[in-house]
Amino acid sequence: MIYDVIIIGSGPAGLTAAIYTTRANLKTLLIAGGKWGGQLMLTTTVDNYPGFPEGIQGPDLMMAMRKQAERFGTEFVDEDFEEGDFGKEPFKIKAGEKTFEGKSVIIATGADTKWLDVPGEKEKIGKGVSSCAPCDAFFFKNKKTIVVGGGDSAMEEAIVLANFADSVTVVHRREELRASAIMQKIAMESPKIKFLFNTEVTKILGDEKVTGIELKHNKTGEVSKMDLDGVFVAIGHTPNTGRFRGIELDEKGYIKVHDHTRTNIDGVFVAGDVHDSHYRQAVTAAGFGCMAALESETWLRKTTD
DSSP states (O other), rough: EEEEEEEEEEEEEHHHHHHHHHTTTTTTTEOOSSSEEEEEEHHHOEEESOOTTEEEEEHHHHHHHHHHHHHHTTTOSSSOEEEEEEEESSSSETTTTTTEEEEEEOOOEEEEEEOOOOOTGGGGTTTTEOOOOHHHGGGGGEEEEEEESSSSHHHHHHHHTTTTEEEEEEEEESSOOOSHHHHHHHHTTTEEEEOOOOOEEEEEESSSSSEEEEETTTTTEEEEEEEEEEEEEEEEEEEEEEEEEOOOOOSSSBBBOOOTOOOOOOEEEOOOOTOOOOOHHHHHHHHHHHHHHHHHHHHHHHHHE
C-alpha cells in the first residue's frame, strides 16, 4: 500500500496536518511514536490555546486532536520513527519493524527542551518548573521566579515574566551573557530583573510544587538557597532531526524551509518546532501543520494530474 501522505510526529503540528490531509481525502498515515502527543503531554493547564475559555489540560487537548484526526480516517502507528529513504519516490519510512511507502511526507517531529537534569526538576515540570514564559507567566503573578540561561531566549523569558512576577532573577553559569546587546539592554533596564553570574542551579526544592532552589557559585564553590515559586529553564532546544538523512538543516540544526513549508526534497514538507526555533507555541505549530497539509495537497494534485 502506498499512502498519499505520511506524517512523522504527533504533536499539534502533525495532528493538525492529519486533520487537513484526511479531510482532503488523502490517504494518511501518522507515525505517532511510542510516546505520542509531543511536549503538551508534559504540561498541565493550557490557557492560551484558542477555544478553551476555562483552559484545558495538555494531554486532554492532544487526545481531542487525535480523536479528530482518527474520525476523518487517519491511520496511526504508535511506533518510533527509525529512518527514512527520501532518495526516490515513493518515499520509504521505517517505524518499528515495518516500512511504509508514501507519495509525500510531512516531518513534524518537534524539538525537545534542554532541561537542567538536577534533582527535583523532572517531577515538577508543570508544577513550578517551565520552559515557556509566554505559556505560563500568567500563573506567576506577584510571585518570585528565576530564569536559567544567558542567551536571547533567556532574556525573552525574563522580559515576559517581568510583566507578571514580583521578581525575576536570571541565573547564568558564565561571567557574561550570550544574548544580543539589545536583548541584554532591555532586560537589564527592567527594575524587576536581577542577575546572578557564575552560578548554577543544583537542586529544585519542594514536595508537590516548587518552593525554592539550591545554588552553587562555580568560582567560589559557595552553596546557597533561594525561596521562590517558579523556575523557567531557557538553555535551548534540540530539534528532532537526527534521523533524517538528506534533509537540509540550518545552522542551528533545525530543518531548513524552502518556500513556505517545503524542504530541499520535492514532496517532503515540514511543520512545527522541528523547523521553528522562534515561536515554539502549540498554536503556531498547529498553523504550520495546516500549511504543510495544504502544500502537500497542492503538490500531490500537480504531480498526479
